[in-house]
Amino acid sequence: AQSVTQLDSHVSVSEGTPVLLRCNYSSSYSPSLFWYVQHPNKGLQLLLKYTSAATLVKGINGFEAEFKKSETSFHLTKPSAHMSDAAEYFCVVRANTGTASKLTFGTGTRLQVTL
Amino acid sequence: DTEVTQTPKHLVMGMTNKKSLKCEQHMGHRAMYWYKQKAKKPPELMFVYSYEKLSINESVPSRFSPECPNSSLLNLHLHALQPEDSALYLCASKRQTTEISSGANVLTFGAGSRLTVL
Numbered sequence A: 001a002q003s004v005t006q007l008d009s010h011v012s013v014s015e016g017t018p019v020l021l022r023c024n025y026s027s028s029y030s031p032s033l034f035w036y037v038q039h040p041n042k043g044l045q046l047l048l049k050y051t052s053a054a055t056l057v058k059g060i061n062g063f064e065a066e067f068k069k070s071e072t073s074f075h076l077t078k079p080s081a082h083m084s085d086a087a088e089y090f091c092v093v094r095a096n097t098g099t100a101s102k103l104t105f106g107t108g109t110r111l112q113v114t115l
Numbered sequence B: 001d002t003e004v005t006q007t008p009k010h011l012v013m014g015m016t017n018k019k020s021l022k023c024e025q026h027m028g029h030r031a032m033y034w035y036k037q038k039a040k041k042p043p044e045l046m047f048v049y050s051y052e053k054l055s056i057n058e059s060v061p062s063r064f065s066p067e068c069p070n071s072s073l074l075n076l077h078l079h080a081l082q083p084e085d086s087a088l089y090l091c092a093s094k095r096q097t098t099e100i101s102s103g104a105n106v107l108t109f110g111a112g113s114r115l116t117v118l
Helices: none
Strands: A002-006 A010-014 A019-021 A023-027 A031-038 A044-050 A056-058 A064-068 A073-078 A087-095 A103-105 A109-114 B004-007 B010-013 B018-025 B031-037 B044-050 B053-057 B064-070 B073-079 B087-094 B113-117
Touching: A002 A087, A002 A103, A010 A019, A019 A109, A023 A031, A023 A087, A031 A064, A031 A073, A044 A056, A044 A064, A044 A073, A073 A087, B004 B087, B010 B018, B018 B031, B018 B087, B031 B073, B044 B064, B044 B073, B053 B064, B073 B087
Parallel strands: A010 A109, B010 B113
Antiparallel strands: A002 A023, A019 A073, A023 A073, A031 A044, A031 A087, A056 A064, A064 A073, A087 A103, A087 A109, B004 B018, B018 B073, B031 B044, B031 B087, B044 B053, B064 B073, B087 B113
């Protein structure tokens, strides 16, 4: 069984300040972890992924995330928020148990960026 | 080509209509997915096709009927829908592999088809 918890449903930051979106996971198997971003009325775009290689993962648009097994966390960070970062962010876990296995989505965190 | 293309982008239909949503990818991906997403909620898995065969059906009502005519196309046929079926329908695809390696387990999503049932 696997699950993912996004600890904040809504995060608001000022432009130019750091972003932290929190995600905790549980998985019976070695997981793959992903962050996807969804802008209003758009599909989902992959930001970054962890697949058992380096624990610090760098993604697009300056985002990065660190896999911490001891804390079962995969928090998403960015040093300096931009207005275009305002969107919904989903943390996703996949148990590595076969080819057609399912992704489990978190409930999402809405990031608001203010001037 | 690194995209998943969904048509139409918007669809309005009555409860007695029959319509279809279409999804196309030319990345050689052999796993294709339909998700349903309600407003302010995460996507919910509906169906998974693996090598053009239905491998997962998440107990979806029969008024939704998927079809995978070939490795590049995925359809979702709609009939006798209810207003609560109004949602964003997302298609996704993935390279079919057991490798836990960079890129192997990544879903590529389309932009979605927004369905309104009157």
